[in-house]
Amino acid sequence: MKVATVESLDHEGRGVTRDGGKVVFVDGALPRERVACVSYRKKPTYEFAHVQEVLRPSPLRVMPRCPYFGTCGGCTLQHLEPGAQVAVKQRVLEDQLWHIARVRPEVLLPAVHGPAWAYRHRARFAVRYVAKKGGVLVGFHERRSSFVADMESCEVLPPPVSRLIRPLRALIGGLSIRDRVPQVEVAVGDAATVLVLRVLEPPSAADEAALRAFAAAHGVHLYLQPGGPATAAPFHPPLEADLYYDLPDFGLRVRFGPTDFTQVNPYVNRVLVRRAVALLEPEPGERIADLFCGLGNFSLPLARAGARVIGYEGSRALAQAALRNAEANGLRGLMQFVVANLFEVDEAWMRAQGPFDKMLIDPPRDGAIAAVKALGADAPRRVVYVSCNPATLARDAQVLVHVKGYRLRAAGVVNMFPHTAHVESIALFERDA
Structure with a gap:
């Protein structure tokens, strides 16, 4: 462990300090903070560390809203006041x-x-069946890891989508192909929400019944994607109208598919x-x-x-x-x-x-x-x-x-x-x- 004063933030949102002639990038540290940190990767001219304790906090430090912040890799700056993030x-x-x-x-x-919150209308959840965790995990990857964060909500997703994480875990965990569903893509339009399940094997008849019941219970439209993005196809229920977002300043409606690129x-x-x-x-x-x-x-x-x-x-x-x-x-x-x-x-x-x-x-x-x-x-x-x-x-x-x-x-x-x-x-x- 070492004690250091943080000078600035780098382009990845990490604190930057120096130890002799070596640059140290510190996860979770803010400028002008005095921190105790522990290195987790060392190179000849630089190293990476994470904060063990904040000894002198920045006046711009705030309490992260999300209980998974620091573990989930989706956000890196929730501990910094939003206006300061923009600066x-x-x-x-x-x-x-x-x-x-x-x-x-x-x-x-x-x-x-x-x-600053509930803004993210596009997301891609990773899915993993982990027996030691008691079933299926659905969420974003952990920071600096390929593991899926054990999470049940997300503060940057719209609340109706955030509330789907726990039911999705239960749904996929009950499927016969629970270890063959590696991701769920979320696309929220102005009038509909679509979930695209990547399926490496076709679902069974019982699986299909469970999927239909889930869509009906949560008011979402399910697509199944057996291959690349172009293979995503409607499953249940059919969309009564296209996915779209409006640009009201110009009197425009932009229609899109659930795997098309749109701004988050x-x-x-x-x-x-x-x-x-x-x-x-x-x-x-x-x-x-x-x-x-x-x-x-x-x-x-x-x-x-x-x-x-x-x-x-x-x-x-x-x-x-x-x-x-x-x-x-x-x-x-x-x-x-x-x-x-x-x-x-x-x-x-x-x-x-x-x-x-x-x-x-x-x-x-x-x-x-x-x-x-x-x-x-x-x-x-x-x-x-x-x-x-x-x-x-x-x-x-x-x-x-x-x-x-x-x-x-x-x-x-x-x-x-x-x-x-x-x-x-x-x-x-x-x-x-």
Whole structure:
């Protein structure tokens, strides 16, 4: 055991201190705290530790609401006051932009945030049959472990979903295939909740009866998924209406499948979409590209403003779903969707798409380095970049600013995942016409 004073938090939400010339990352410690900690992994230049005792607590330390915090790996920052969590994420974003790209935004945007609890409308529970625990465990993985946390509730899930954890344990524990159900995916729409059970073997007739009774008792719709995500199929009861979420600022309804990618936090997503559209300032008749468009989360609002939008998406199924959303919202005449591997595009491909007035980029964690390198002399004068990884945003910003001639006009964090160290952000790049 060692005693240390914590200097800062790293991008994973761990306290950072030093022991001689070695950096020590301390789980559960906050800046300016004096802690006693125990190392659990040592390397020549750094090590990892966890707090054994807080000797001098931070004034920003709060009591975690969840009884499983510290064991469950779903949240890492419940012990830090929510407003301070946002400030930490803003610092992580600024640090990454400076250290990786050597660029600072001209304007820091106010943080986008929403409810701190019960916000998570998408989740993937791990399922394990553990005889020594007395049956089946359903929940998130333990921190730093492949084991499933022994939990019966979750404070970041909507209460009706949180209350399903214990009944799900009983349901799956009573199935003949209880050791062949490795996960349950949760998708909450504005009017329905779907649970997708991954089944490695078909359920028996008795299993099917139990599943139907569970769905009826808890008001959920069950899907069974024997293979990859595309194999998920309705089981019981049939959905009377599609899964969807509304974007009321734009008069839009976005329909999705239970295994399609949607933002986890619908409250923050509404604000994020509003901000992205405001930063891009779409005008009627402008030609706008939406890279990594998914279901049309940003494409549809941009088209609602009268712009001609071309959405690019690597998944054919998602592009087809986006087209259906355009048709259902009366925007088909303003929208086009193209299937393209945006991780392999080059300048010739981008040039073949024709000139765009503006562009929105919303990539996965890997970022959009090929796409930004592909921008040529006729590149759009304004780019809004929505990022779920500040490191790849900074890497791409380095190209946009120092190679392609853009200015980083504004950037700010989007607190899509309260109580976690996950940093979502939005940035505006502009260059002279």
